[in-house]
Amino acid sequence: MSQIKIDKLVRSKRKTIALAVMADATLIVRAPMRTPLSYIHDLVAKKSPWIKKRKALANKLNNAYEPKEFVDGESFLYLGDTYKLQLSEQKEIKLTDRLIFPRADFLSRTDLSCAKETMIAWYRVQALKVISERVAHYSRMTGWEYKSVKISNAKKRWGSCSQSGTLNFSWRLIMAPPEIVDYLVVHELAHLKHHNHSAKFWSTVKVILPDYKERDRWLKENGRSLNL
Numbered sequence: 001m002s003q004i005k006i007d008k009l010v011r012s013k014r015k016t017i018a019l020a021v022m023a024d025a026t027l028i029v030r031a032p033m034r035t036p037l038s039y040i041h042d043l044v045a046k047k048s049p050w051i052k053k054r055k056a057l058a059n060k061l062n063n064a065y066e067p068k069e070f071v072d073g074e075s076f077l078y079l080g081d082t083y084k085l086q087l088s089e090q091k092e093i094k095l096t097d098r099l100i101f102p103r104a105d106f107l108s109r110t111d112l113s114c115a116k117e118t119m120i121a122w123y124r125v126q127a128l129k130v131i132s133e134r135v136a137h138y139s140r141m142t143g144w145e146y147k148s149v150k151i152s153n154a155k156k157r158w159g160s161c162s163q164s165g166t167l168n169f170s171w172r173l174i175m176a177p178p179e180i181v182d183y184l185v186v187h188e189l190a191h192l193k194h195h196n197h198s199a200k201f202w203s204t205v206k207v208i209l210p211d212y213k214e215r216d217r218w219l220k221e222n223g224r225s226l227n228l
């Protein structure tokens, strides 16, 4: 049986044990003062599938955070999955099991920003397609009516909702897993009802997504990796 290493064990007056996989893929265990170490190791062993999954995701996101050079084999995120870039003679970006990327842009790479702009333009198109569809889905489900969906270049704001009912989303969101995209969609739609982050707002979100807190935490912890 493969042992999972506990990187940090924090003892305190708490009453329960909590496992957390951090952004750097380390495992932190928080436990009550007197919990026997053997019990903690057993729990970690029992939870190992979950821990491994979280570690893999953290590593993947850390990889994705490296500045891009647009070379063969480099990893790019799309809806929470990584795709290896493959330079091609084609003129347009295409997503198969790889990210097919036009060589022409690569060759004129005295200017790397050109490749980056091409990539961002593609992300924006996909973001508009995917997010519009999800907004329409949740709007049908809830009956909340919006005016339009726009894709922004916002770096720190994942989304916003204007008084007139226009929903804005950062193109960077298209790199996140689908359940995170859905969370932001529901979050902004709920702002049509409550233009604030009041208790009423959060309970509205919770009706649609009971696990919204976990999704929100994921975004806070991993959001910085959703970038080029």
Ligand SMILES: [Zn+2]
Pocket: 187, 191, 196, 197
């Ligand atoms: Zn909000």
